[in-house]
Amino acid sequence: MSQQPVQSVSRKLILLIKTGYWLALTIIAAMVIASFVLLQQLMAQQQHNHALLDIVSMQKALSQRIVFLAGATGAASRDKQPALVTALKQATGEFETNYDRLLKETGADPLSPARNDPxxxxxxxxxxxxxxxYFSVGLVANGDRLVSSFASQLGMQSDGYKGGGDRVGLDASVANATMSGYAALGQRISAFADQKSSNILDLHRTLFFATLGVIVLVALFIFRPMSNAILRKTRELVDARNSMAFIAVHDGLTGLHNRTFLTDHFDTLIKGAHRRRERLAVIQFDLDRFKQINDTLGHAAGDYVLVVTAQRMRDSCRASDLCARLGGDEFVMILNGAGTTEDIHALAKRILGEINEPITFQGTTIMPGASAGIAVYPVDADNAQDLLVHADLALYSAKKLGGGNFSFFSEELRRELDYRKQLEQDIRMAIANRSFEVYFQPQVSLTSGKISGIEALVRWRHETRGMISPGEFIPVAEKCGFMPDIGRIVISKAIEEAAEWNRAGIDFGRIAVNVSDTELR
Incomplete structure (x- = not known):
């Protein structure tokens, strides 16, 4: 499948998942909101019903109180009647207010067909x-009339009713009828409230189970595929991260650790050897004929030789040892608990023998011919950088012996190293002081016998050691990267001298300046 259809399918799948996710979230949110609204309605309805029942209870008590006060006022002495009249008036007014509120809260309509429903x-x-x-309105009217009647008799302020108290019908029958009516009203209100609450609870229960069902469906058809996709992508990311971490510290061709890993872990190995009071051997390998293999058989053959060499190194070392490829055809092996010099000698001989075994590539037998240099901690150095430098010097010494062999770092090599370090410092000072001289070698034409040109050659006269041969300081300068600076000094001095000759009228033909290949990179 091409990349474009895969991306299209991926986009559609992501869009579908997002749509389903938001749709499910919207449904769940709507159900939760609806459930909340129903719960609020249920609580409000209960509060409303409690208020109505409280009014009904109060009306029953007030109806009894009005009848009682009416009888007590008529039977009381004249000096006690004013207080009873006031209490009767207050009870009647409160009864009337509550009844009006009850009609308003219930919304009862005398013309409604519901009046025929028991x-x-x-x-x-x-x-x-x-x-x-009828009884409530009558109770209020008769109570007001009775209050007006007693008020007139007592000389109190009244609404002008002139009839006698005996004409007002406030007796036990009225109280009982009112009490019975309000009891029935309380039962109707309770039954109506229970029915409405039951309906709301049924709807709330339905919404609750529907919400659970939607959540289960969302979990099965949305979140589960999404979690699987996320888990798969997470595994891919973890694999990619592990792969990148492996590549960062391993050589891509041979699978050995690279120079970065060696630099980061070499000090740890040295500290471990110091703590255990063991010797640690650094063996640096180099293939003697690797360039020849690349030039004659191709880079595929060279890569194959590197891979086989790396595998042979892995097979010949222990799990506690470290094998690394520094680059090109250079390898390093760090041996923990190396033992005595004789042990290291025997081990290096065995490893080098295995590496130097013939390699067959596409029917061609290849002799890799590796050499090795060995430096030992803490005998030769106590830090990673010096150990690698000393192993490299020992490798160089082994190569000078003809290759296919190994050499230990020695005091003689140490002296050579010290001399080389001093020579590097002297070269650096000579560059700063422009101490390099230019010698000119004439180029003579064999046909005419005349000078056809001159060749500028670099020479160095040391302040204390006298003239130092180019074969001695140029290799060091090339390895340290000093040749571009030396080349600029030689070219500058050669041009200055040639300009003087030209002004003096000396015919010298053309001028040539030798340069190192490091200056052309």
């Missing part, structure tokens, strides 16, 4: 046998 509130208020509205 289960309705209108039936209790406006129909037989209760006629609660």
């Amino acid at each position: 289960k309705s509130i209108e039936y209790v208020l406006f129909s037989k046998p209760f006629h609660l509205d």
Whole structure:
């Protein structure tokens, strides 16, 4: 499958998952909100019903109180009647206010068809046998009349009613009828509230189970595929990270550790050897004929030789040892617990013998011909950098012996190293002081016998050691990267001298300056 259709399918899948996710989230949110609204309605309805039942209970008590105060006022002495009249007036007014509030809260309509339904509130208020509205209104009217009658008799302020108290019908029958009506009204309100609460609870229960069902469906068809996709991508990222971490510290061709890993872990190996009071051997390998193999058989053959050499190194060392490729055809092996010099000698001989075994590549037998240099901690050095330098010098010494052999770092090599370090410092000072001289070698034409040109050659006269041969200082300068600076000094002095000759009228032909290959890189 091409990349474009895969990306298209991936985009569609992501869009579908996102759409399903937001749709499910919206449904769940709507259900939660609806459940919350129903719960609020249920609580409000309960509060409303409790308020109505409280009013009904208060009305029953007030109806009894009005009848009682009416009888008590008539039977009381004249000096006690004013207080009873005031209490009767207050009870009647409160009864009337509560009744108006009750009609408003219930929304009862005398013309509603519900007045014929025995289960309705209108039936209790406006129909037989209760006629609660009739008795309540009558109770209020008779109470007001009785208050006006007693107020007139006592000389108190009244609304002008002139009839006698005996004409007002406030007796036990009225109280009982009112009490019975309000009891029935309380039952209707409770039954109505219970029915409405039951309906809301049923709907709430349905919403709850529907929400659970949606959550299960979302988990099965949205979140589960998404979690699987995330898990798969996480594994891919972890694998990629592990692969990148492996590549960062391993050589891509041979699979051995690279120079970065060696630099980061060499000091740790030295500290471990110091703590255990063991010797640690650094063996640096180099293939003697690697360039020849690349030039004659191709880079594929050279790569194959490197891979086989690396595998032979792995097979010949222990799990505690470290094998690394420094680059090109250079390898390093770090041997922990190396033992005595004789042990290291025998081990190096065995390893080198295995590496130098013939290699067959596409029917061609290749003789790799490796050489090795050995430096030992703590005999030759106590730090990673010096150990590698000393192993490299020992390798160079082994190569000078003809290759295919190994050499230990020695005091003679140490002296050569010290001399080389001093020579590097002297070269650096000579560059700063422009101490290099230019010698000119004439080029004579064999046909005419005349000078056809001159060749500029670099020479160095040391302040204390006298003239130093180019064959001695040029290799050091090339390895240290000093040749570009030396070349600029030689070219500058050669041009200055040639300019003087030209002004003096001396015919010298052309001028040539030798340069190192490091100056052309």
